[in-house]
Amino acid sequence: MTVAIDAMGGDHAPQQNIHGAMQALRKAKDNLRIILVGNVDKIRPHINDQPKNILLKHTSDVIRMNEHPVRSVKKKTDSSLVVAATMVKEGEADAFVSAGNTGAVTAAGLLIIKRIKGIDRPASATMFPTRRGFSLILDAGANADCRAENLVEFAKMGSIYLHHMSGKNKPSVGLLNIGEESSKGNMLYLRAHELLRKTDLNFYGNVEGRDLPLGTSDIVVCDGFTGNIALKLMEGVSDSVFKEIKKEISKSFRGRLGATFLLSSLKKLRKRLNPENYGGSPLLGIDGVGVIAHGSSSPTAIANAVLAAAMAVE
Known part of the structure; x- marks a missing residue:
């Protein structure tokens, strides 16, 4: 089970996403693997001993909270959110989690992962x-x-x-x-x-x-x-x-x-x-698993969002 986290999304990124990922691994079964997607130069300082089931995926861009959702998803193809969603689309991850721009997360689900047939x-x-x-x-x-x-x-x-x-x-x-x-x-x-x-x-x-x-x-x-x-x-x-x-x-x-x-x-x-304690909000209707976390999520909230994503996949 692999969950990609938009490490640069949220009000307190990347710290809360990294610490949340660590918490999720401590709570989960051994089969959970997490990919932190974002600028590795900003991610690495927050990881002391990198566990074997945490991988890093470098991206050069980020979608900000105040950016236009659809335009930013189409334009910023190397942003942490877009790359995380693309990993689900291409089968490199089973689910993605983001505490970033809610509209952009929804747009990424629609434009990249696509809708389930028959869903408007x-x-x-x-x-x-x-x-x-x-x-x-x-x-x-x-x-x-x-x-x-x-x-x-x-x-x-x-x-x-x-x-x-x-x-x-x-x-x-x-x-x-x-x-x-x-x-x-x-x-x-x-x-x-x-x-x-x-x-x-x-x-x-x-x-x-x-x-x-x-x-x-x-x-x-x-x-x-x-x-x-x-x-x-x-x-x-x-x-x-x-x-x-x-x-x-x-x-x-x-x-x-x-x-x-x-x-x-x-x-x-x-x-x-x-x-x-209730995790994030799954985006129902897309042809894959995407979970939206609150922008001000704490590490505990991120961890529960990751676990909710893993449960949705199962």
Whole structure:
């Protein structure tokens, strides 16, 4: 099993990608091999003793976060992202992982690896924690503008993916909307609701934003613009709540005393709600495995993205 990592992608590249690769190797079975793709002169200083199952692939260029996705993928053929995706296309790697420009990662998947026959748009699928365990939201940011038919396509891909990853048979599909009633929403969501009702999917119906942390449906379908905002809002609220709890606890002796009894439970809860533990977002619909990690990913998040990519290949 070989995973190519875009070592130059992300806000803290290449350090977090290199350290994440090391973590992934420590957690994985012996059959995992990682190729760090990028400027080797910038990569080598961060590797003390290079393990035999980490290889380096030199590239001379990098796609920045603020660059136009499609133009940069077409123009920068020796960038770390493009080369990593090309390795999957040519069979040199089984999957690639990138914390770089999300639009460029999507474009690389489309232009280099290509779509699965019959798929119009690939979708970024992200797991998020809920009261019932976890749910899958897609699209999480790959497509800001969608047609109703795309949302149906996302629902079908998400159902297949979740079935294979979790064993859930006929996972429930919810359409993210501004109300539960079928008459709610704009033209896009009204049409999507109509089409989803006619499929053989386990369509739950509309779900609202408040339903997401409850895990009302196994899968939440929406356009990438809405999905990305919803996902980051949940992450921000979770982080803010824990910071407020910490601040309130530290205000008094009684609070600090009570915290000693709750510390273990709070740590477990924080770990379960930490988005880093859910790996990256696989790009469903391309003819290969590509995983998008958050630009500010820590080494732990990168490691879990690599492991998620390896699991998707298996």
